[in-house]
Amino acid sequence: MLDQLSERVYLAPGGVNIGVILAPDKRAILVDTGLNDTAARKVLRWLGEMDRQVAAIVTTHGHADHFGGNAFVVKRTGAEVWAPAWDETVLRYPLFQPLVLFAGADPPDALRGGFLLADASPVDHIYDAGPLDVLGVPLEAVSLAGHSGNQMGILCDDVFFAADVVLPARVIERYKMPYLYSVRDHIQSLDRAAAVTYRVAVPGHGPKANDLSGLLASNRRVVDDVADMIVAECAEPRTPEEILTAVLLRLGAAPSDPASYYLLHPTVFAYLTYLEEQGRLVHRIEGARSLWSER
Numbered sequence: 001m002l003d004q005l006s007e008r009v010y011l012a013p014g015g016v017n018i019g020v021i022l023a024p025d026k027r028a029i030l031v032d033t034g035l036n037d038t039a040a041r042k043v044l045r046w047l048g049e050m051d052r053q054v055a056a057i058v059t060t061h062g063h064a065d066h067f068g069g070n071a072f073v074v075k076r077t078g079a080e081v082w083a084p085a086w087d088e089t090v091l092r093y094p095l096f097q098p099l100v101l102f103a104g105a106d107p108p109d110a111l112r113g114g115f116l117l118a119d120a121s122p123v124d125h126i127y128d129a130g131p132l133d134v135l136g137v138p139l140e141a142v143s144l145a146g147h148s149g150n151q152m153g154i155l156c157d158d159v160f161f162a163a164d165v166v167l168p169a170r171v172i173e174r175y176k177m178p179y180l181y182s183v184r185d186h187i188q189s190l191d192r193a194a195a196v197t198y199r200v201a202v203p204g205h206g207p208k209a210n211d212l213s214g215l216l217a218s219n220r221r222v223v224d225d226v227a228d229m230i231v232a233e234c235a236e237p238r239t240p241e242e243i244l245t246a247v248l249l250r251l252g253a254a255p256s257d258p259a260s261y262y263l264l265h266p267t268v269f270a271y272l273t274y275l276e277e278q279g280r281l282v283h284r285i286e287g288a289r290s291l292w293s294e295r
């Protein structure tokens, strides 16, 4: 069922939350479309019962679980797709997601499952942070980069779709070290999200909330803890793979399949860039190894 959040804003709760915004002329906007056809199909059915036609999709970021239903919705409705600059590349060429995890190379089959590789989506409008007009509805795109290169939150009236800038407690509990593209950008985005004024916030995963501050603080703590752990592991020079293994074992979060391991492959590099910027680690190539260590 759709959960009504304001006069024209609804939530279709699920593994990935889908936002629904009513627009003039019996049309509707979706904020993300979920992992695949299944969730999107349900939302289209509910909107059909309300005599509404989806005419626009606003994608928050280029991760398969957030735009996986785009191709299906576009085929069914002809909706136009809005995607953030930079992330939009992944919608059009979804192989970029698994290839990024696999160090930029042709990824093996194990990284081509539905969670990492969605059907390609057309992109009709590329957007950046700031005010947006979608089907005559004024929206505000808030930069929440860091979880992806140019992730956006979407503010409509007093409802804030916060994408994956925060992950719910159960996800952090399970994965311990969530995926990040840029630690520096992510920290800035946590602060930016804290400064947004809203009545209801809808993270990409987990329940809606009237106040995100607890989650923002716990997500920030995870970053600081992982950063400290990496520095501690670099008392002796280590390669990125050695660091990743040491941190995952220390966290008790040893991945059991290639997708969960490789999801964290760029993440450890994101921390290395950040820690070098902070002057907490130095990097050198020695003995044909990429070595990171404390000063």
Ligand SMILES: [Zn+2]
Pocket (backbone or CB within 6 Å): 061, 063, 066, 147, 164
């Ligand atoms: Zn994501």
